[in-house]
Amino acid sequence: MRWPLACLVVAASLGSLHAVAEEPEVGDAFYGAATPSAEPPPSFESVEQAPKLDLYGFVDFTYSQNVLPSGSPFDKIPHYGSFSVGNVNLYASGELSSRFRSLVEVRLLYLPNGSNSQTEPGAPVVRSDTTTSDYTDFERPLRWGGIEIERAFLEYQANEWLAFQLGQFLTPYGIWNIDHGTPTVIGIRRPFIIGEALFPERQTGIEAHGSFQKDRTSFGYHLTLSNGRGPVDTHLDLDANKALGGRVIVRNTSAGSLTLGASSYYGKYTDRTTEYGRVPGTEPPLLQISDPITVQFTELALAADLRWEWSGLLLQSEVIRNERVYEDEFRDVLLTGKTLAADYSRLGVYGLVGYRTPWFGVMPYSIYENYNFAGDTIFAKASALALGLNVRPQPNVVFKGQYTFALLGGDGDARVFRGALRRFDLQAAWAF
């Protein structure tokens, strides 16, 4: 396999090395007689050892302004318009062979600097400060940030019916979580039901997927087996139950491209603490380590999605439901510190309609969403309407403007987080 692979790499990297015997008839440099290269072509062995890493990514830059009516309960949210660099995501993709592929995506963060944290319910909110001294610059202050691993997996393509991803992957559900990057998604902010992670955004484990085609219709599936959701699910499963998930997709291209999907996730969340003690009756004492459960619940998430693209028209919608059932002994303690969480189900939906005009890639769009926050004692039921423009003058550059009006709660709602929220966002997102 070394020779054919090297052959392919040479082809991809060297360009026109061989003259064509025939006179060029086509106005295409591809068919033209190439100028013999002054340098000899590298050997296949040397090319095979050459780096085959593909580095790319995307960035977004946003200006956000909350427009709050006087007396709004959201006056704790910063009122001042702010510029921010939100996502700086880097991908490293490697084709290891025709069947193996590796992908790592990381997000570079300014966080945790500036993030607010609360050590326990009722305690004051503390802003994280990562300021340290820079030894390369006379110990002047420097604020360090972090890295979030978005995904890291090895993919093996057995055939068109079956491929495996091993590692950390984005949960294959719906549309928004798969589109993922700001140049690709239409709106500026994730809908509530995506941001609230009714499905885990990503999982660590194994994913199998595949597809097949029949005429103008293709069928696809995803199956996942993972640690599930947990406090340290990237590397530790704190219970014996692995989470299971799946997705089926049907796509038809008879009238534009119509895609219907259904997804599910079932898993158990467990958190534990660690306690040290003495094994009873031992002398000299023997250390006993135990890890009693502190929180445990099972959750079932179900989702359906639809996407229809026809000429410039785009219709997109997702509906997601998440049901959480606690083990009675291990319920969450709510922010008040005195109340235990009840079982609940959360339900939300969003719909997006947009039309990509032929002029400079301008797409006016509107997003409506509704989310019930599961009868949360703090947040009232929310609905929001956003109107925006998505302008894609070239494939790798997108400009967006969006005005969002959100309303939490209604007449008679007693929850503390209720009222209207208006927000204006401008964003530039680009891929490189």
Added chain:
Amino acid sequence: MDRRSALHGLLLASLGSAAPRVVWAETQAAVLALVVAASSPLRDLTLADLRRIFTGEPFSDPSGTQVVPLNHPPHTPDRVGFDRVVLGMAPDAVAKFWLDRRIRGQSGAPRTVDSLGMLLKVVAKLPGAIAYIRPQYIKDVSALKIEGVPPGKPGYRILFGE
């Protein structure tokens, strides 16, 4: 066929010569043959299969070998024509399609090969390789039927106006 040759053909055609009429016909509809190694078990593909192969979906030949598509460089006439006919996309739409796929974490675009000579070598040697070229340049590789029709025959669908 460059623009000057096309004009030349048109001029000759208008003067009543039989042979130049053929040249003019070729100018109007460029045929692209799908080629594989002579030893490949692939003989025929549907247009849907072809679309699947060249949009990054996995596809295996009858022997189970993964099919490896190879493209012409972007914006070359045959690449633009192939993308329009097979994928149904203009160059900007193609660029957007591949960019969005990469951001989603899916596989990227087929590798491009810059010259006919190298393309023919790779297709002949690399198991599963498939590419498109003008039929007159076929050498040491096999041309596939598309929907049961060989390149250039009536009903062959991989052709585009220049």
